[in-house]
Amino acid sequence: MPDFKLKEAKTLEYDRPAIEKGYTDQTLYVNISDSEITIKPVDAKTKETFIGGKGYDLWLLWNAVQPKTKWNDPENEICIAAGPLGGTPTYPGSGKSIVTTLSPTTATVIDSNVGGYFGPYIKFSGFDALEIQGKTAKDAVIFIDGIDQKIKIFETTGLPNNAYQLSAILTEHFAAGKPRSISVVSAGPGAKNTLIGCLNFTWYDVKRKRARYKQAGRGGIGTVFADKGIKALVVRWDTVTADTNNPADKAALKNVAKLHSREIVELDPKQNEMARIGTTHLVTIMNDHDLLPTHNFRYGQHREASNIGQQVYRRLFDPGFDGCWMGCTVACSHGVKDFVPLTGPYKGKKVFVDGPEYETVAGCGSNLGIFDPHTVVEINFYCDAYGLDTISVGTAIAFAMECFELGLITETHTGALSLNFGNRLSALELVHQMAKGEGFGQIVGQGVRKMKEIFAKDFGADPKIMRDIGMEAKGLEFSEYMTKESLAQQGGYGLALKGPQHDEAWLIFLDMVHNFMPTFEQKAEALHWFPMFRTWFGLCGLCKLPWNDIIPEDNKDTPEPAKVMKHVQWYADYFSAVTGRKATPDDLIEMSEKVYNFQRIFNLRMGFGRREQDAIPYRAVGPVTEDEYVSREERYDNQLAQIHKVDINGKSTAEKIAILRNFREQQYEKLKDAVYKRRGWTSDGIPSLDTVKRLGIDFEEVLDLLNAHGVSS
Numbered sequence: 001m002p003d004f005k006l007k008e009a010k011t012l013e014y015d016r017p018a019i020e021k022g023y024t025d026q027t028l029y030v031n032i033s034d035s036e037i038t039i040k041p042v043d044a045k046t047k048e049t050f051i052g053g054k055g056y057d058l059w060l061l062w063n064a065v066q067p068k069t070k071w072n073d074p075e076n077e078i079c080i081a082a083g084p085l086g087g088t089p090t091y092p093g094s095g096k097s098i099v100t101t102l103s104p105t106t107a108t109v110i111d112s113n114v115g116g117y118f119g120p121y122i123k124f125s126g127f128d129a130l131e132i133q134g135k136t137a138k139d140a141v142i143f144i145d146g147i148d149q150k151i152k153i154f155e156t157t158g159l160p161n162n163a164y165q166l167s168a169i170l171t172e173h174f175a176a177g178k179p180r181s182i183s184v185v186s187a188g189p190g191a192k193n194t195l196i197g198c199l200n201f202t203w204y205d206v207k208r209k210r211a212r213y214k215q216a217g218r219g220g221i222g223t224v225f226a227d228k229g230i231k232a233l234v235v236r237w238d239t240v241t242a243d244t245n246n247p248a249d250k251a252a253l254k255n256v257a258k259l260h261s262r263e264i265v266e267l268d269p270k271q272n273e274m275a276r277i278g279t280t281h282l283v284t285i286m287n288d289h290d291l292l293p294t295h296n297f298r299y300g301q302h303r304e305a306s307n308i309g310q311q312v313y314r315r316l317f318d319p320g321f322d323g324c325w326m327g328c329t330v331a332c333s334h335g336v337k338d339f340v341p342l343t344g345p346y347k348g349k350k351v352f353v354d355g356p357e358y359e360t361v362a363g364c365g366s367n368l369g370i371f372d373p374h375t376v377v378e379i380n381f382y383c384d385a386y387g388l389d390t391i392s393v394g395t396a397i398a399f400a401m402e403c404f405e406l407g408l409i410t411e412t413h414t415g416a417l418s419l420n421f422g423n424r425l426s427a428l429e430l431v432h433q434m435a436k437g438e439g440f441g442q443i444v445g446q447g448v449r450k451m452k453e454i455f456a457k458d459f460g461a462d463p464k465i466m467r468d469i470g471m472e473a474k475g476l477e478f479s480e481y482m483t484k485e486s487l488a489q490q491g492g493y494g495l496a497l498k499g500p501q502h503d504e505a506w507l508i509f510l511d512m513v514h515n516f517m518p519t520f521e522q523k524a525e526a527l528h529w530f531p532m533f534r535t536w537f538g539l540c541g542l543c544k545l546p547w548n549d550i551i552p553e554d555n556k557d558t559p560e561p562a563k564v565m566k567h568v569q570w571y572a573d574y575f576s577a578v579t580g581r582k583a584t585p586d587d588l589i590e591m592s593e594k595v596y597n598f599q600r601i602f603n604l605r606m607g608f609g610r611r612e613q614d615a616i617p618y619r620a621v622g623p624v625t626e627d628e629y630v631s632r633e634e635r636y637d638n639q640l641a642q643i644h645k646v647d648i649n650g651k652s653t654a655e656k657i658a659i660l661r662n663f664r665e666q667q668y669e670k671l672k673d674a675v676y677k678r679r680g681w682t683s684d685g686i687p688s689l690d691t692v693k694r695l696g697i698d699f700e701e702v703l704d705l706l707n708a709h710g711v712s713s
Contacts, residue, residue: 086541095325188387194445197222363394
């Protein structure tokens with residue numbers, strides 16, 4: 001074990017409040033610049049308006065930063081919250097935390113939901129949310145001890161940078177013989193040396209006797225954490241039961257939890273086998289429907305896709321219960337035991353790898369033209385160890401590879417790395433370089449938006465083609481779904497508040513596989529309802545997978561099968577049972593509307609949040625290159641001839657691409673208009689005065705901000 005030291009800089013003893021109906025009604029503030037620790041009450045207005053979780057995070061951050069605050073300013077905060085339903089051990093998927101900050105890549109609000117024990121343990125320790133502000137030149141560890149009711153800030157030396165080693169050491173150090181009582185949040189050297197760092201949240205696996213990981217990945221949250229000088233957050237808690245949240249109606253909670261858990265146990269083995277293969281089942285489904293990103297989202301399928309699909313991971317995953325929260329019957333957090341990396345500091349050593357999940361398989365596999373599962377697992381392992389977001393890593397490397405193949409960059413720029421699609425050793429080398437902040441990996445680690453600027457300015461690359469193929473929007477790299485043939489998912493990505501992340505509006509499966517929303521109007525309606533309902537999970541500390549990844553057997557016969565309304569009703573019952581606040585499915589949507597519209601206004605405050613920021617690269621809309629068009633020539637020709645009534649005889653591929661582009665870009669703009677209208681926004685994408693008043697978010701600052709942007713009636 002490394003020789004490390006923890007020097008106590010500040011200690012606050014506190015009286016832990018009793019949890020009432022899922023809430024502690026107070027938050028914890030830590031400023032590491034001067035070791036300030038403060039406990040703040042939550043007033044009734046905040047509780048009613050923002051519910052918890054992401055809502056609390058946004059409100060705390062709003063009050064901490066100014067319009068000119070940058071991601072690396074001391075004023076920026078990292079906010080973490082669970083929510084009133086978080087920490088229920090009997091209801092599946094109730095262990096989520098939501099992390100919120102100002103992003104290094106988007107320059108505005110970013111949030112990321114994550115499993116593990118940290119969020120529930122923070123609440124049980126006495127705090128509905130944690131906000132951390134300031135910066136320190138000395139490595140700091142913040143320890144929240146909910147058992148002994150003490151909060152401590154340590155100055156530390158000698159702790160390793162590697163996240164796996166760090167978590168193991170701190171878990172053992174603080175556990176007092178009970179490692180399951182500890183959850184650690186940490187980043188890693190990759191987070192420090194790039195803009196796409198993630199945070200690792202631990203949960204202790206009793207069977208395997210090790211701290212396991214889930215990631216808050218998007219938008220460089222880990223980079224903010226590392227920049228502040230925080231080495232780790234540690235929380236300690238003990239026993240968790242169905243009564244720990246002190247629900248308003250224990251009998252009602254027990255009943256609805258039993259219904260949902262039993263259904264998952266019965267149906268998951270017949271449907272997606274999440275408890276055996278996690279989300280890897282999506283690889284072959286996406287490939288079958290031409291939706292699996294391949295070669296920087298150029299293509300949607302590949303003949304070797306099955307090499308990185310579910311049957312391979314069925315063999316690779318170590319069998320056993322893998323729930324990242326206690327009692328979750330989905331149990332999808334699988335891992336690979338005794339994996340031996342071929343490169344890097346762990347070369348030749350046996351390690352345990354948490355994952356991969358679908359996004360990593362697609363982003364660091366098919367999208368790079370890599371169809372070797374062992375390479376995907378190795379990239380997954382090192383991204384976790386280094387604190388790197390696998391989605392941004394995969395999408396950024398894919399962009400660099402296409403630029404290389406198009407001749408926009410050469411080996412002169414890459415440091416002699418050959419970045420052809422499928423070059424697994426070069427992909428791994430870039431990951432190691434990102435962690436060190438060296439070589440061409442240092443450039444890739446800035447993310448796609450900054451790579452486009454660097455390639456144009458320093459390497460003379462064509463900005464126009466990079467604008468079309470650089471898969472980022474609002475500065476965030478696309479998560480791993482092809483959207484060319486799904487207008488609904490184009491809107492799901494382009495209109496998402498934080499950028500193209502599927503957790504806000506994942507409509508591609510519903511649109512392209514099930515065809516639940518065939519008309520233009522249905523797509524626009526879906527882009528109102530689904531982001532609102534998916535936001536609600538982030539308010540309450542819940543995972544979305546139990547909602548629509550395991551569905552009732554009669555769901556297809558219901559009036560709105562895409563919404564899985566039986567489950568929505570169960571969630572309304574769950575919320576009512578815990579909080580005592582009687583809720584219907586419509587009430588859940590209204591709760592989210594308040595927070596969703598507030599976040600859009602927050603973006604506006606930071607200089608974003610208008611129509612122009614809802615643009616997406618054309619590759620997300622249609623074919624950019626001639627070979628893309630030719631790969632689906634029959635489909636595109638038929639669309640031009642039959643839908644758009646274009647005489648294509650004698651037209652070149654380039655001409656057909658241009659004509660199709662015009663039609664598709666028009667459709668996307670019309671979709672914006674329809675969605676803005678449905679959400680109660682102006683034609684510029686700003687929430688209207690009537691909307692903010694209806695939702696009760698008409699705070700003085702909000703009204704002044706709207707007025708400054710011409711929204712006054």
